[in-house]
Amino acid sequence: MxxxxxxxxxxxxxxxxxxxxxxxxxxxxxxxxxxxxxxxxxxxxxxxxxxxxxxxxxxxxxxxxxxxxxxxxxxxxxxxxxxxxxxxxxxxxxxxxxxxxxxxxxxxxxxxxxxxxxxxxxxxxxxxxxxxxxxxxxxxxxxxxxxxxxxxxxxxxxxxxxxxxxxxxxxxxxxxxxxxxxxxxxxxxxxxxxxxxHAARLGEVITARLPSEEITGTFQDVDETGNLILETPKGRRAISAADIHF
CATH class of the missing domain: 3.30.930.10 (Bira Bifunctional Protein; Domain 2)
Known part of the structure; x- marks a missing residue:
């Protein structure tokens, strides 16, 4: 050691x-x-x-x-x-x-x-x-x-x-x-x-499952606070916690 x-x-x-x-x-x-x-x-x-x-x-x-x-x-x-x-x-x-x-x-x-x-x-x-x-x-x-x-x-x-x-x-x-x-x-x-x-599926379409909804969009970034940034048909979404599915 x-x-x-x-x-x-x-x-x-x-x-x-x-x-x-x-x-x-x-x-x-x-x-x-x-x-x-x-x-x-x-x-x-x-x-x-x-x-x-x-x-x-x-x-x-x-x-x-x-x-x-x-x-x-x-x-x-x-x-x-x-x-x-x-x-x-x-x-x-x-x-x-x-x-x-x-x-x-x-x-x-x-x-x-x-x-x-x-x-x-x-x-x-x-x-x-x-x-x-x-x-x-x-x-x-x-x-x-x-x-x-x-x-x-x-x-x-x-x-x-x-x-x-x-x-x-x-x-x-x-x-x-x-x-x-x-x-x-x-x-x-x-x-x-x-x-x-080294991020998995960066630039690809993924789904974020939250307690009350699922959001599908393109994985664009992680912001300066660690949020996942998805580009969705309704615009950019910043997600602080979710289960991610490919």
Missing amino acids: ADWPDGVGRRVLTQTDSTMAEAARLAPDLSGPEWILALSQSSAKGRRGRAWSMPRGNFAASLVMRPDGPVEQIALRSFVAALALRDALIATGAEPESLSLKWPNDVLHYGGKLAGILLESLGDGRGGVVHLIIGIGVNLAQAPETAELEPRAVPPVALGRAISPEAFLDVLAPAFAAREASLVTYGFGPTRTEWLA
Whole structure:
């Protein structure tokens, strides 16, 4: 772990309910950021409270941190995490051209879902954020059964390389630290530009499913606040959160 970032904790658990829940429990007593890796989870979850399937040998970890910068930058860590994941996957042997980034929080491998990212915040009761928890799941060893997927979801794929979750964490943690330092130092601009360079389906027609409507349009951009920009028959729409279907 020669490249492990200074001041960042590393905790490996044989089993837990979920790394997100464990991070939330530990957060008040931590003196600095910490990665929490679990080799097995009994109640893992993804976005919108959905179950996250974790076959043995796959990667599941959460980073708990006190985010620097203004409140509006906090959610931008999903882009930081996606780029860090791409860096780590390439460093462990994935072909760069095989990887693409699906807004807002997935990493695709040859078009299939390889990894997902989940952000949760712990507030101070006054609208501020005390801790941010970034959960990351990667199908290192095997993909979940497709019967567990929601309709129209991107089919899961596995990396197909022999790397342990612990070894992958030792590559991901410094990659995230470098991308985080860029965000804090230079703002979202460079992160946004780099993310867009690897965005899945940029310039193509996609569908954004919101709780009350579906919006179909051409994926034009991600704006300076991280919103997805669609060009639709009714004009440009900025979307802050949605499920995206190709």
